[in-house]
Amino acid sequence: MKNDNTVRFTPKNYVVTAVLLAIVTAALAAAPYWLGRADLRLAGEIMLYISLATLWNLLAGYAGLVSVGQQAYVGLGGYMLFAFTIFIGVPPILAIPIAGVIGALLAIPVAFLVFRLRGAYFAIGTWVIAEVFRLSFAQISALGGGSGTSIPASIVKSMAETRAARESLSYWLAFGLAAFIILFVYLYLRSSKGLALTAIRDNELAASSLGIDIWKTKFFTYVVSAALTSMVGALIFLQKLRISPDAAFSVNDWTAFVIFIVVIGGIGTIEGPIIGAIIFFALRETLADLGTGYLITLGVVAIIIMLKAPNGIWGILRDRFDISFFPLLYRVENQKQDR
């Protein structure tokens, strides 16, 4: 019988995508050697947004947790980096994982609070929590209160001697973290826990009657993504060198743009946030001179994509070219021979 004609990925496809992926990864790792200063900075920023979008996508696209408050962890991570480097003298690179641990620890009580809410109420609740974070950090005068603070030059210089070396290091950190986060999410979704998460997304009632603890699965996902988002936040403000409550907990910068990226790229896929981030930056770089017109264009693009292609740009590409760089879905092999 020719029934068994579907597989995770065809071997040919697997080799092609693996080679492509290796080439792209190598080229990106070597970016400091072939990109100019401004472009390298931009590339680093894209990597950070890919990280944020991948994590938001894990929450919203896989765990069904539509948070509008992930800026809470971006800001927290940024402030923790500043606090640990300035007050305790921790080297900046070590302060990044510390920020992640603190993000996870704070996410635990926050989850107990916001997990009582569902759907739109959950979204609003997370936003309110982020505002509480912003107002709290604005009260800490040691960190500059409402006007913020900067990292002392000595700490910056401790990372690397020359400016070029610092910029390369900063890019590699962003690139490394983005690669780590994508790999982590991919492996997580293919693990037994990820299988449970997918089952919950597909059918919550059936999942719970099969013994999957929905609360615990979502809780774990939320805490892990909070930890990683805090690490991204620490890195973001290590590049900016300056932090203030409004910048750190900006709902526009760290959540609205991120949602835009995930939605136009394709929610619920691993490739979507990557494609979305590239499109977002392409739009930003070409339309930035338009001022308000730029934001209007973003809005129009988002609306058109949501109406015409609910699976995002990656959904269109995947359907047309039958490709997958991070195979989680099934694809039909030798369909034609059967007919």
Added chain:
Amino acid sequence: MSDEFVTITNLDAHYGDFQALYGVDMHIDRGEVVAVIGANGAGKSTLLRSISGLMPNGSGQIKFKDADISGLRADEIAHLGLALVPEGRQLFPSLSVEENLIIGGRLQRPGPWNLESVYALFPILAERRNSPSTALSGGQQQMVAIGRALMANPDLIMFDEISLGLAPIVIGEIYSAIPDVIGQGVSAIIVEQDISKALSISSRVYCLQEGRVALEGNSDTITREAISQAYFGV
């Protein structure tokens, strides 16, 4: 009574203001197969949802192996060895046949059922193990749903309208597998529209009518007249 495996006492169930079950009393003994029949909207599925923990219950209303499970969440009840084959199959569309089965086996309760024994019960599933669950026929999907419940090695398995929407020949195929399932010492509750199918496979039968138990009896001695009276309430 230690023989009673599941004891349901004075069970009520509500959907908002609508009351679906009124003081249902019921018991299932160890190793017994009980059929629950009744017209549409009689409360059959609600009964299974209550037992599975998918509906909130009052305390003391449902006992399983002498423990009160009325207040437990669905996943906690599943851990105790209760499995539901839900109406409409409710497979996970993003997952393959095998992944659907693996999800059922995540509880890792000891027992005879594993991927191999499920594939032995339904050989077609072994052939289609890597297919997305949505690519299967209705009957094959029902086999996945049954296999997925079995993978948890339950002590009590509940079948909700497993013949719904399937061709008669497929229904026969699925029902012929049921004795193999129950033969392993598992108790079962079978909710079924097809009364003759339900009676042929069970030892006792309950008939629900508008949320109340209208009739209870042994499947082989109960009369057609009694059933149609309890079924339609005429």
